[in-house]
Amino acid sequence: MRKHRLTALLLGLLTAGTALVTSASAAATPNKVDYAEPELNYAKLLQYSLYFYDANMCGTTVTGKNRLSWRGNCHVYDAKVPMQAIDDNYTGTNLPASYLTKYKDIFDPDGDGFIDVSGGYHDAGDHVKFGVPETYAGTMIAWGYYEFREAYEKIGEAAHTEMLIRHFCDYFMKCTFRDAKGDVIAFCHQVGDGAEDHKYWQSPEIDAMGRPAFFATAEKPATDVMSEAAACLAISYCDFKETDPDYAAQCLDYAKALYTFAASNDKALLKGADGPASFYESKKWEDDFCFAGGWLYLITKDHWYLEQCLPYDDYYAPPGYVLCWNxxxxxxxxxxxxxxxxxxEICEETRVAIGRGKYEKLNFWEMEAKALNEYQAAKKSTKAGYFFMDKWGxxxxxxxAQFCALVYDKYNKGKDAFDSTKPDYxxxxxxxxxxxxxxxxxPMDRCYVVGYNEKSAKYxxxxxxxxxxxxxxxxxHKHILWGALVGGPDRNDHHNDITADWVDNEVTIDYNAAFVGAAAGMYLAFGDDSMQPTADFPPPEKENDADLFSGNEFWATGYYQDAPEATGAGTTKLTFFVNTDCLEPHTDLSIRYYFDISEFKANTDIPGSFVLQCPYDQVQTEVSGKHAEISKPKKYKDNIYYVEVAWPDYAIANSNKKVQLIIGMFYGDNWDPSNDWSLKGMKELGEEYDNLVSGVEVAERCPNVCVYADGKLVGGTEPDGTVPEKVYTRAQAERLMKHLLTVKPIEDEEAAKQFDLSEDKELDARDLSLLLNLIKNS
Structure with missing residues (x-):
C-alpha cells in the first residue's frame, strides 16, 4: 500500500473503506501496487508533460522562446505562402484567385504577394499543422491551466505554460483574417499536406517540402475547427484577464468574431478535400459549437450565445465516447x-430547444457522472483494469477521462450525481x-511518459x-522527448516501444492535451511535499564529443545486386539514398558512382554497348516537376569513370527517396564490378533486391559513393583518397581548452583522434594552436 497525503477535499473518501474497488477487476487499484511499483511524483509529471509542446513548436519565433536547445526556427516559409492556387509543388492556397484578389489588402497587408501563417505547433512526429487537433490541443492546455492553475504556480511552470498558450493564441489570431469592421473573412486551419509531409523523416529545421495553406470561408465553412479556435481563445481570456488584461481582451475579441462567423454562416464540417484528407475526419461540428458557445456565455453572460448553441446540444451523448478532438x-x-x-434555466431551455418531452428533466452534471461511471465499467477495461477506448492513442x-473526472469532482465536491450510493470522490x-x-x-512494468524515469518508453x-x-x-534517439505521452497499451495491456510503430508509440499534441491538465489535477488532489519538480530542467543535452565534428556531414546509403553473365558480360543493380546531419536544407546535391573499366577489351573509352539505365526514380514518381538528372559516364583519371546523379532544386537529403541504376554490359564486353571504387564497402543483396518496397530499412552507408554540394565534395572518399574538407568551429576549440585545463577530459577515442591535429597521439597546446589557425583561416 502506497501512502498518499490526500487534500482536505478527499478526506471523506478515506473513510469509505474498500468499496472503492470497481467491478472491473482488482487491478488499476488506487493506492495499491498491482503489478510494479511506479514512481509517483505529480509535480514532476506536470512539469515534464508541458515540454512536449516545446518540442513541437513551429515558426519564426521558436529560437529563444523554446526551452529545448535542440529545437529552433522552422518552416519559416509558412510566412511566405504565395497568393495563388495550390500548384504541383504543394505551394499556394485552396482559395480561388477571385477571393484572393477581392481581399488582397487583408491577406497581404504589406503587399509582398505572400500570406503569413507562420507559428503554431506541429501535429505529431510529423510537421503538418492540422486545424482540428491543434485547436483542440490549444483548448485543453488553456482549460487545464484554468481549472488547476495553482498546480502550475506551485511547481514554477506558470510562466512556461502561459508562453505555450500564447503561442497557440498568437497563431490562431494570425490565422484569423478580418475586414475593417472586424468581421472574419477567412481562417487558415491547416498548413502542410499530410501525404507530402509523410514522405520525409528529418528534423523540421531542414524541411523544404511544399506546405500549402488551407482556409475556411463563408463558401467553405468549417464550423468545427472555427468554433474550437474560438473556445481556445475564450478560455485563454480567462487565463490572462488578471495578469495581462490587454492580451486577454484581444483573445476574447477574436473568440467572439470567430464564433459570430460560425453562427452566422452555413454550418458544416471541415471537409477532407480541404486539407485534412483522411488524417483527421471530424464527424460533427455541433459539439465544438456548443462547447465554445458555453464558454462565451460563462464569460459574457450574453444569452445570445445560448440561443445559438442550445438547439444543437446532444444531451445524451457524453456516455457514448470520451473527450477528444473528435x-x-x-x-x-x-x-x-x-x-x-x-x-x-439552461436545463429547461435546452429541453425545449432540442425538442424533448415536457416531463423530461435535464441535469448536465448527472449526465457527465453517468459517463464517468460508464468509463469505470468492466466492459471498457483491459484485464489489468486499464480504461481502454481505442487502440489509436x-x-x-x-x-x-481522468481530466473529466478531476474537473467533475472539483465542482461537485466529489458527489456522484448519477449514483448516490457511490462513495465521495x-x-x-x-x-x-x-x-x-x-x-x-x-503488466509491462512500463511508464508511458517519455523521459519520466528509466522505465519510460524510449522510442x-x-x-x-x-x-x-x-x-x-x-x-x-538523439534527444529525449520529455513528457510526451505515447500512444499506449493495446487491449491486451501490451505495448511496442519502437520508433516505427505509429500506433503504440505515436505522440501528438492532442495526446498530451488532456494529459497535462490531468497531471495538474492529480498534483492538487494527491500531491504532497515530497513531490517536487526536477531542478534545472530540462537538463543539458548529453554531450558527445564526436558530435562536435558533425552537422556538416553528407553520405550515401544503399545496396547492390551483381548480375553476371556466363559470357563475361553482366550488370550491377544499384540503389542509393542521400543523407545528412546538416541542419540546413540543400537543393544542390549530387552523388557520383566511380567505376573501373580495366576489364574492357578496349579500355580506353566507354563503348557504345555500355548500359546505363535508371529503372526507378522515386523523386520523379512522387514529386511533380522534379526528377533525378543522370550524367553520361565521365572520365575521372586513367581507367576510372563516374556517373553523376543530381536533383536540381530539390532537397534530396533525408527524403528517403531512392534512385536505382543499372550499369554494365549486356553483351559485347566484360563486366567485373569487383574493381569499382564506389562498390567497395557497399552492401550486397541477392534475389531479395527486386522484392524490396522501400529499401531504406536495409540500406547501409556507401563510403566511396561521393556526395557533392554545388560540385564541391562534401561526403565520401574519392578514388585518389580525397575527402571533404573538415569544418572547424569555436565550439571545438572551447572543448579542447576544457580538456587541456583538466576541467573535462576528452574520453571518446574517435573524438580524440579528430582533435589530434598534430597527429602525435597526444592532445596538447600544439593541437589547440593548429585548431585556432584552422578556424581563423576557414
Whole structure:
C-alpha cells in the first residue's frame, strides 16, 4: 500500500473503506501496487508533460522562446505562402484567385504577394499543422491551466505554460483574417499536406517540402475547427484577464468574431478535400459549437450565445465516447453543468430547444457522472483494469477521462450525481488508479511518459527527437522527448516501444492535451511535499564529443545486386539514398558512382554497348516537376569513370527517396564490378533486391559513393583518397581548452583522434594552436 497525503477535499473518501474497488477487476487499484511499483511524483509529471509542446513548436519565433536547445526556427516559409492556387509543388492556397484578389489588402497587408501563417505547433512526429487537433490541443492546455492553475504556480511552470498558450493564441489570431469592421473573412486551419509531409523523416529545421495553406470561408465553412479556435481563445481570456488584461481582451475579441462567423454562416464540417484528407475526419461540428458557445456565455453572460448553441446540444451523448478532438460532448456537459449552477434555466431551455418531452428533466452534471461511471465499467477495461477506448492513442482517451473526472469532482465536491450510493470522490480515485497504471503499475512494468524515469518508453514516433533519417532505424534517439505521452497499451495491456510503430508509440499534441491538465489535477488532489519538480530542467543535452565534428556531414546509403553473365558480360543493380546531419536544407546535391573499366577489351573509352539505365526514380514518381538528372559516364583519371546523379532544386537529403541504376554490359564486353571504387564497402543483396518496397530499412552507408554540394565534395572518399574538407568551429576549440585545463577530459577515442591535429597521439597546446589557425583561416 502506497501512502498518499490526500487534500482536505478527499478526506471523506478515506473513510469509505474498500468499496472503492470497481467491478472491473482488482487491478488499476488506487493506492495499491498491482503489478510494479511506479514512481509517483505529480509535480514532476506536470512539469515534464508541458515540454512536449516545446518540442513541437513551429515558426519564426521558436529560437529563444523554446526551452529545448535542440529545437529552433522552422518552416519559416509558412510566412511566405504565395497568393495563388495550390500548384504541383504543394505551394499556394485552396482559395480561388477571385477571393484572393477581392481581399488582397487583408491577406497581404504589406503587399509582398505572400500570406503569413507562420507559428503554431506541429501535429505529431510529423510537421503538418492540422486545424482540428491543434485547436483542440490549444483548448485543453488553456482549460487545464484554468481549472488547476495553482498546480502550475506551485511547481514554477506558470510562466512556461502561459508562453505555450500564447503561442497557440498568437497563431490562431494570425490565422484569423478580418475586414475593417472586424468581421472574419477567412481562417487558415491547416498548413502542410499530410501525404507530402509523410514522405520525409528529418528534423523540421531542414524541411523544404511544399506546405500549402488551407482556409475556411463563408463558401467553405468549417464550423468545427472555427468554433474550437474560438473556445481556445475564450478560455485563454480567462487565463490572462488578471495578469495581462490587454492580451486577454484581444483573445476574447477574436473568440467572439470567430464564433459570430460560425453562427452566422452555413454550418458544416471541415471537409477532407480541404486539407485534412483522411488524417483527421471530424464527424460533427455541433459539439465544438456548443462547447465554445458555453464558454462565451460563462464569460459574457450574453444569452445570445445560448440561443445559438442550445438547439444543437446532444444531451445524451457524453456516455457514448470520451473527450477528444473528435468528440467534445463531455466538455459540453461539464461547461453546461457550470452554467446550470449559475443559471438553472439552461436545463429547461435546452429541453425545449432540442425538442424533448415536457416531463423530461435535464441535469448536465448527472449526465457527465453517468459517463464517468460508464468509463469505470468492466466492459471498457483491459484485464489489468486499464480504461481502454481505442487502440489509436489509448492513453489519450484514458487521460482525458481522468481530466473529466478531476474537473467533475472539483465542482461537485466529489458527489456522484448519477449514483448516490457511490462513495465521495470515487471518480478521482478511479483516475488515480489509471494514472498509476500509466506511470508503471502495469503488466509491462512500463511508464508511458517519455523521459519520466528509466522505465519510460524510449522510442517515440517523432522525427525531430529521434535525430534519425528513417523511422525504421532501431538506433537510440538523439534527444529525449520529455513528457510526451505515447500512444499506449493495446487491449491486451501490451505495448511496442519502437520508433516505427505509429500506433503504440505515436505522440501528438492532442495526446498530451488532456494529459497535462490531468497531471495538474492529480498534483492538487494527491500531491504532497515530497513531490517536487526536477531542478534545472530540462537538463543539458548529453554531450558527445564526436558530435562536435558533425552537422556538416553528407553520405550515401544503399545496396547492390551483381548480375553476371556466363559470357563475361553482366550488370550491377544499384540503389542509393542521400543523407545528412546538416541542419540546413540543400537543393544542390549530387552523388557520383566511380567505376573501373580495366576489364574492357578496349579500355580506353566507354563503348557504345555500355548500359546505363535508371529503372526507378522515386523523386520523379512522387514529386511533380522534379526528377533525378543522370550524367553520361565521365572520365575521372586513367581507367576510372563516374556517373553523376543530381536533383536540381530539390532537397534530396533525408527524403528517403531512392534512385536505382543499372550499369554494365549486356553483351559485347566484360563486366567485373569487383574493381569499382564506389562498390567497395557497399552492401550486397541477392534475389531479395527486386522484392524490396522501400529499401531504406536495409540500406547501409556507401563510403566511396561521393556526395557533392554545388560540385564541391562534401561526403565520401574519392578514388585518389580525397575527402571533404573538415569544418572547424569555436565550439571545438572551447572543448579542447576544457580538456587541456583538466576541467573535462576528452574520453571518446574517435573524438580524440579528430582533435589530434598534430597527429602525435597526444592532445596538447600544439593541437589547440593548429585548431585556432584552422578556424581563423576557414
Amino acid at each position: 468528440d467534445m460532448w463531455n466538455g459540453v456537459s461539464i461547461i453546461f453543468g457550470r452554467i446550470q449552477d449559475e443559471y438553472p 489509448s492513453a489519450r482517451y484514458n487521460t482525458a 470515487h471518480f478521482s480515485q478511479w483516475a488515480l488508479g489509471q494514472m498509476e497504471y500509466l506511470l508503471g503499475d502495469n 517515440p514516433h517523432h522525427r525531430a527527437a529521434s535525430g534519425l533519417t528513417m523511422a525504421e532505424d532501431p538506433a537510440e
